[in-house]
Each structure stands twice: as C-alpha cells, then as structure tokens.
Amino acid sequence: MGVMIALANFQNKFNTWNGADNSTIKRVNEDIATDMQRNVKPLQLPQLFGILGIGMAGSYIIRVLAGMDFIPKSDIMSTSTWSFIIITAVGIALSFTKVRNLEYYGASKIGYLGIFLYLPGIGAQANLADIVQSPQFLLMGVVWLSIHILCIFGAARLLKAPLFFVAVGSQGNIGGTSSAPIVASVFQPALAPIGLLMGILGNVVGIYAYAALLCGQLARMVAGG
Structure with missing residues (x-):
C-alpha cells in the first residue's frame, strides 16, 4: 500500500x-x-443512527444467517466465507435503493473509521515471533x-x-x-x-x-x- x-x-x-x-x-x-x-449534507442524528443501525444490525443478522445449519459448510466454505458472500450481495442490492443516499451524509467516512479500528485489532493479535x-x-x-x-x-x-x-x-x-x-x-x-x-x-x-x-x-x- x-x-x-x-x-x-x-x-x-x-x-x-x-x-x-x-x-x-x-x-x-x-x-x-x-x-x-x-449534494453533500450535514450529518445529523437520524442519519447517523441509520448508518450505524444498518451496518451493525445487518452484520449481525448476516453473521447469524451464515452460521445456520441449513447452509452447507466445509473447510473452505466456512461461516466467514458465507458471511462475505451474503454481505456482498446485500451491499450491491442496497446500492440500487434510497439507502445509497446516505453517502451524501458521510456513510463512507463512518465506514472507514470502522475499518481503521478493525484492522489494528486484527494486527494486535499477531505474534511477530512466529515469523522466525x-x-x-x-x-x-x-x-x-x-x-x-x-x-x-x-x-x-x-x-x-x-x-x-x-x-x-x-x-x-x-x-x-x-x-x-x-x-x-x-x-x-x-x-x-x-x-x-x-x-x-x-x-x-x-x-x-x-x-x-x-x-x-x-x-x-x-x-x-
């Protein structure tokens, strides 16, 4: 990068x-x-709660759905794999609805903040001694x-x-x-x-x-x- x-x-x-x-x-x-x-608009509480609600609730529901027994699993097709498959489809589908207008309120910036918090969390779990x-x-x-x-x-x-x-x-x-x-x-x-x-x-x-x-x-x- x-x-x-x-x-x-x-x-x-x-x-x-x-x-x-x-x-x-x-x-x-x-x-x-x-x-x-x-078209940019100031971020207000209704839009902020909408962005956070869709992101958090959607992620939780998709994670639960991906872990259900009726969805076939294997070493590669794990719960995480199914989560990515479903969330990609849902994200593309929502882009054709009015939900996409949340971008004018800074939805991507809030998403980037979540990513910047998530990535260091993953890195913090790494053991650098394993490299040797x-x-x-x-x-x-x-x-x-x-x-x-x-x-x-x-x-x-x-x-x-x-x-x-x-x-x-x-x-x-x-x-x-x-x-x-x-x-x-x-x-x-x-x-x-x-x-x-x-x-x-x-x-x-x-x-x-x-x-x-x-x-x-x-x-x-x-x-x-």
Whole structure:
C-alpha cells in the first residue's frame, strides 16, 4: 500500500511513458467532486443512527444467517466465507435503493473509521515471533506479490492504462475495499468511491467467480492441509 501511494507522485511520468490517456479520469474526478459539493449534507442524528443501525444490525443478522445449519459448510466454505458472500450481495442490492443516499451524509467516512479500528485489532493479535518459525510463508508472499506485480504492469502496458487504474486495481486485489479507496483518493481526491467500487468488484470476482475459493484451496495445498 505504501508503494502504491508513493507512485502517485509519478503518475504523469508513467502515463506519458505508457502512452496512457488520463483525461477521462481527471474529468470524472471533477464531476464527482462537483456532485458531492452540490449534494453533500450535514450529518445529523437520524442519519447517523441509520448508518450505524444498518451496518451493525445487518452484520449481525448476516453473521447469524451464515452460521445456520441449513447452509452447507466445509473447510473452505466456512461461516466467514458465507458471511462475505451474503454481505456482498446485500451491499450491491442496497446500492440500487434510497439507502445509497446516505453517502451524501458521510456513510463512507463512518465506514472507514470502522475499518481503521478493525484492522489494528486484527494486527494486535499477531505474534511477530512466529515469523522466525515460518519464514517460508514470507517467501511465499514475496513470490505471489511478484507474480501479481508482473501481471498487473504487463496488463497496464498492453492496455496503455493510466497509473491510477494500475495502483487502485492492484490495491483492490491485495487490500480490497478497506484500502483501495485510500489509494484512489491519493491519486485523485474525489475518486475514493471508484476505489471502493474496484475493491467491491474484486470481492465479486473472488466470491462469485470462485477465484477466492480457488485461492483458498491452493493455500490449503501449500499448507499441507
């Protein structure tokens, strides 16, 4: 993520070298910024409770539903896997309703706050001493990321894609919805929603095209399970 953010300083040079047309991205950035300025509303208690209520109640209900006995489970298709499948579908469905207007009250900012609290909580549970005992997993990560970098820059060169799509697309695959919007906002301040959409698209492809399940099975094979 740090590397992707640092690349923002070189996007003009990269686009010139790659022959990429960045004018559409700049125009969309300006259009979204204008739309947000025109429609943004102050966050009040009803909207705040609505955002928190939908997020918390929805997460709890989906988690309970994913853990029910009638939903088939396996080593890979666990309760967590089903939770991601259901919550992705629900999120996409709600985007076609009036619930999407909560974005004008700062729904994404509240969501980012929740993510920023959640991610350190996960990291705090890690035992750094285990790194010394399992260096092969670090090597595996380096190999996988190297393949990812070669593929994404190869595709960018072939498609003459702007660096914005390279960085946000990469972060959308690696970090998902939690960090792709951050990288997008560094490249183009108003395009954080585009980063979020690309992260969601990565989830959709991973979940509904079985790419994530395939990666899970490969990881299980590597771990010898």
